[in-house]
Amino acid sequence: MLAPERMWWKPMGRLEKTWLTVALVWCIFLTIMMPLWYYMGKQNVPTETYKTTPQEFAAKVNEFVAQYQVGEENGIPVVAAPPGSDVYLRASAWQWYPILQLEKGQQYRLHLSSMEYQHGFSLQPVNINLQVLPGYDYVATIIPTSTGEFTVVCNEYCFLGHHTMVGKVIVK
Amino acid sequence: MTTLAPTFPWVKGAKDDYRACPVTTLKVDMHAERLIIANAVMAVVCLVLGGIAALLIALTRWQAIHLLDATWFYRLLTLHGIDMLVAWIVFFEMAGLHFGSTALLNARHAAPKTAWFAFILMAVGGLMANFVVLFDTNSIVTFTAYVPLKAHPLFYLSYILFAVGALIATITFFINIVVAKREGRFEGSLPLAVFGLMTAAILAVYTLLEGAAAIVPAFFWSLGILKNYDPGIYRNFFWGFGHPAQQVNLAAMVAIWYMLAQMTVGIRPVNEKFSRLAFILYLFFINLGSAHHLLVDPGLSFGWKAVNTSYAMYLAVLGSMMHAFSIPAAMEIALRAKGYRKGLFGWLRNGPWSEPGFGALVMSMILFGWIGGVTGVTIGTEQINMLAHNTLRLPGHFHATVVGGTTTAFMGFTYYVIPLIFRKELKLKKWAKWQPYVFGFGTMLVSLGMITSGLQGVSRRNWDITFSGAIPGTVNLTLAIMGIGALIAVIGGIMYVTIVLTSILTGPRLEASNMLLVAGTHNPLLESTKLTDHQMEDKQNQPNGTLVLVFAFLVWFAVYYLTNWWLLGRTWFIR
Numbered sequence: 174m175l176a177p178e179r180m181w182w183k184p185m186g187r188l189e190k191t192w193l194t195v196a197l198v199w200c201i202f203l204t205i206m207m208p209l210w211y212y213m214g215k216q217n218v219p220t221e222t223y224k225t226t227p228q229e230f231a232a233k234v235n236e237f238v239a240q241y242q243v244g245e246e247n248g249i250p251v252v253a254a255p256p257g258s259d260v261y262l263r264a265s266a267w268q269w270y271p272i273l274q275l276e277k278g279q280q281y282r283l284h285l286s287s288m289e290y291q292h293g294f295s296l297q298p299v300n301i302n303l304q305v306l307p308g309y310d311y312v313a314t315i316i317p318t319s320t321g322e323f324t325v326v327c328n329e330y331c332f333l334g335h336h337t338m339v340g341k342v343i344v345k
Numbered sequence: 346m347t348t349l350a351p352t353f354p355w356v357k358g359a360k361d362d363y364r365a366c367p368v369t370t371l372k373v374d375m376h377a378e379r380l381i382i383a384n385a386v387m388a389v390v391c392l393v394l395g396g397i398a399a400l401l402i403a404l405t406r407w408q409a410i411h412l413l414d415a416t417w418f419y420r421l422l423t424l425h426g427i428d429m430l431v432a433w434i435v436f437f438e439m440a441g442l443h444f445g446s447t448a449l450l451n452a453r454h455a456a457p458k459t460a461w462f463a464f465i466l467m468a469v470g471g472l473m474a475n476f477v478v479l480f481d482t483n484s485i486v487t488f489t490a491y492v493p494l495k496a497h498p499l500f501y502l503s504y505i506l507f508a509v510g511a512l513i514a515t516i517t518f519f520i521n522i523v524v525a526k527r528e529g530r531f532e533g534s535l536p537l538a539v540f541g542l543m544t545a546a547i548l549a550v551y552t553l554l555e556g557a558a559a560i561v562p563a564f565f566w567s568l569g570i571l572k573n574y575d576p577g578i579y580r581n582f583f584w585g586f587g588h589p590a591q592q593v594n595l596a597a598m599v600a601i602w603y604m605l606a607q608m609t610v611g612i613r614p615v616n617e618k619f620s621r622l623a624f625i626l627y628l629f630f631i632n633l634g635s636a637h638h639l640l641v642d643p644g645l646s647f648g649w650k651a652v653n654t655s656y657a658m659y660l661a662v663l664g665s666m667m668h669a670f671s672i673p674a675a676m677e678i679a680l681r682a683k684g685y686r687k688g689l690f691g692w693l694r695n696g697p698w699s700e701p702g703f704g705a706l707v708m709s710m711i712l713f714g715w716i717g718g719v720t721g722v723t724i725g726t727e728q729i730n731m732l733a734h735n736t737l738r739l740p741g742h743f744h745a746t747v748v749g750g751t752t753t754a755f756m757g758f759t760y761y762v763i764p765l766i767f768r769k770e771l772k773l774k775k776w777a778k779w780q781p782y783v784f785g786f787g788t789m790l791v792s793l794g795m796i797t798s799g800l801q802g803v804s805r806r807n808w809d810i811t812f813s814g815a816i817p818g819t820v821n822l823t824l825a826i827m828g829i830g831a832l833i834a835v836i837g838g839i840m841y842v843t844i845v846l847t848s849i850l851t852g853p854r855l856e857a858s859n860m861l862l863v864a865g866t867h868n869p870l871l872e873s874t875k876l877t878d879h880q881m882e883d884k885q886n887q888p889n890g891t892l893v894l895v896f897a898f899l900v901w902f903a904v905y906y907l908t909n910w911w912l913l914g915r916t917w918f919i920r
Contacts, residue, residue, distance in 0.1 A: 177534055181617035188674070188892055189619050196666040199899060200659035206910070207651045207727050215918040217728055218650070222643040285643075291491045291576055293735045297802040298817070299916050302734040304642045306576045307493065311643035316918035324814060328735035328804030330487050332494060333416055336808040 219303070219313040227307055230286040234263045238271050246272055251343070259284060262325070262340070264292035264305045266332060269325045269340025277320050277344050285311045293329030296342065302328060317344040363453065366765060368857045369870060373766070376457035377447035380464065381440045381766050385759070387468055388436035392752075393842060394475060395428030400835045403791070407828025408811065408821055415808040419485045422806060423478045426488025430747065431590070432471040435511050437755050438545065438597050439467070442518040444766070445542035445600070450535075452525030456517045463517065466510030473503035487806060489587065492563060492579040501564035505557070512553045518546045537614050537621065538607075541600025544624040549593045551632065556586030577644055584635035591743065592631040592661075594751040596624065598713070599668050601754045602706060608761060608860060609703040610696065611869030612675035613876040615888070620671050626664030630656040637721075640730035650727045662722055669714050670895050674888035679869075681886040682876060689890040700864035701777040705757020708785030712749025716792050717742060719902045729909045732916070735806075737827075738799030745792040748834070753785050756841050763848045764857035771862050772847040776840050778863050784837025790830025797823040800912075 185193070211217055237252065237260065244251040250271040254260045256279030263270045265288035275281055285294055287307040294303040303313060325340035362375040398421040404412040413421065447454050454460065477484045477500045484496035490504075522543070525531060535543060559582035565571040603620070606612045614620050636653030639645060656662065680692035697703045720742040724733040733739065763771050771777060801820050803810050810816055860868040880886060 177536065177617050183616060183618060185616050185619055188888060189616055192670045192895055196663055200663050204655050204658045210728050211647055216913050216916055217920050218641055218731055219920060220646055290494055295804055300732050300802045301916060301919060302641060302731055306643060309577060309643040314920045318917050326804055330806040333419060
């Protein structure tokens with residue numbers, strides 16, 4: 174609040190040096206954790222992305238549904254693609270389409286994209302959250318490690334019906 | 346030996362209109378004083394608007410009450426974000442910049458007309474944003490207004506007016522400092538608090554320029570002139586504005602921490618180099634933090650995210666950890682020098698707990714660091730963000746930083762602005778004594794309720810999460826904690842507004858006669874100048890208690906951070 178003395182460039186005290194060193198070491202640890210997990214961890218943020226358009230992506234979703242549909246729930250197709258294949262999930266106001274049926278321990282390439290607004294893919298209660306943008310085909314390579322029925326909540330505000338946008342993933 | 350800023354005779358010919366403050370011995374330029382008052386009043390008006398919205402949306406998310414319908418929930422959520430996160434805080438910061446660049450330097454306001462023009466732009470922009478959101482349903486796009494949600498063109502125009510106004514006001518801050526230096530109003534380096542405000546002002550300049558890069562194209566896009574606006578690009582630019590804007594708050598808040606500590610405890614900064622270095626770290630690294638919002642976005646590589654989200658190497662976090670040591674350490678030394686030397690924490694027990702500025706300082710530091718900082722670094726970790734993105738953990742984090750930290754500190758500082766700038770006696774002193782604790786406690790519950798809800802997967806900005814059918818019953822409990830916390834925080838907010846209005850609107854104009862408002866009649870500000878080098882270096886005055894506190898903080902930080910990696914390791918495999 175008040176002007177400092179003329180010469181304020183002074184060496185730090187013992188306690189300041191101690192804390193600065195400890196804090197710096199902690200910051201370095203925080204930095205190292207990310208690349209470490211990137212190479213060793215099983216849960217990493219997907220980076221694979223392709224440019225697309227809503228029309229192109231919708232066509233791929235329809236093709237995928239026609240090929241692998243096994244049932245229907247409340248008018249939304251349930252689709253079971255073979256392990257290792259590409260599966261598609263379309264976000265639009267205010268629906269996730271279709272319902273995906275997966276197998277535990279198998280790998281899938283999950284494609285996410287939006288038809289208009291920004292949406293949020295939030296798989297519950299697994300609690301995996303990814304951003305879904307129109308024009309971007311976002312590919313997450315996933316291996317379900319638990320079975321049951323999972324809910325896909327939209328967690329990016331997408332106008333007034335946002336909270337009604339709920340989808341489903343089934344793992345057997 | 347620290348001295349008060351020298352009082353030079355005012356330069357001949359300059360149209361001076363100032364008064365001498367009897368408490369601080371500083372000169373207050375009347376142009377600056379009126380600007381400070383206008384900005385502070387608008388800040389409180391926006392706080393009231395945002396506070397009403399806060400109460401109603403909190404009572405809606407508290408599932409047992411679920412007050413509003415969906416449209417009004419999203420509408421008031423939009424208003425709440427604009428009025429609180431932008432208007433209240435930026436108006437207050439502009440008051441702070443006018444104050445820091447004049448009164449603290451014994452200087453005059455060199456460009457009052459420009460500053461008034463800036464104020465009018467900001468006021469028109471702020472009120473227009475409220476108006477548009479209230480009356481145009483298409484403009485319920487929340488504070489972030491993510492493209493391709495298309496609001497009314499006036500919505501974007503209101504952002505632009507506000508930002509341009511803020512930019513111009515910030516420029517007058519630099520003009521004032523240059524003019525003050527040229528006119529010899531202060532000698533040597535800037536005082537530490539002004540140095541901190543300068544950091545905030547520099548951050549504000551590029552923050553606002555990035556805001557323009559996001560919002561100006563959106564304005565033309567809403568008019569139909571620009572055909573396509575890539576949502577990924579918008580997010581990148583918007584958060585180049587949205588996140589650094591919070592770092593402006595951070596730098597301004599830390600500057601106010603130093604001021605509050607000096608005004609209520611009489612600290613002398615332990616090492617100016619150490620504290621200034623910490624501000625410099627903010628300046629260079631904090632803007633990278635915009636990546637925090639893009640961590641689970643498509644199209645960006647791991648390397649880009651990791652470098653940016655870590656502020657190069659958590660160097661901005663290092664800056665905060667340095668302040669977290671240097672401020673309590675300076676307080677400990679000042680209190681120990683007064684004779685409170687018993688044990689590790691005798692100084693802390695004998696702090697002026699009844700003084701509102703001290704209470705606000707302590708609450709602000711605890712909430713900002715222990716809750717806001719720790720959770721922020723954790724959810725800002727690239728992989729961990731997958732567990733937290735767009736869940737209530739995010740607002741849980743920033744309510745601890747922006748409400749618990751910044752707002753509590755600003756509120757505490759207001760109580761001193763009333764006698765020193767408004768020149769009115771502070772009324773309802775008993776309320777003022779309790780207000781920081783009530784508000785801080787309420788905010789803490791809000792924050793903890795949100796964080797624990799978010800940990801269970803509850804998303805933010807969602808009118809009714811029970812639609813999903815995926816939410817465990819314990820969420821009802823954690824959302825209720827948030828709701829109860831909001832009620833308590835709103836009571837704290839009402840106390841604040843009542844104290845301010847009662848003080849300003851009643852009673853005669855009165856020159857301040859005392860620095861402390863409640864806790865005594867001595868003047869810590871003047872005492873701080875009498876702390877000698879010998880006292881600062883005395884073995885018995887060393888801040889050992891502070892060292893224990895910061896190590897305890899580090900342990901808590903590590904536990905929370907590592908627990909989150911463990912949680913991440915339990916979820917599905919994803920790459």
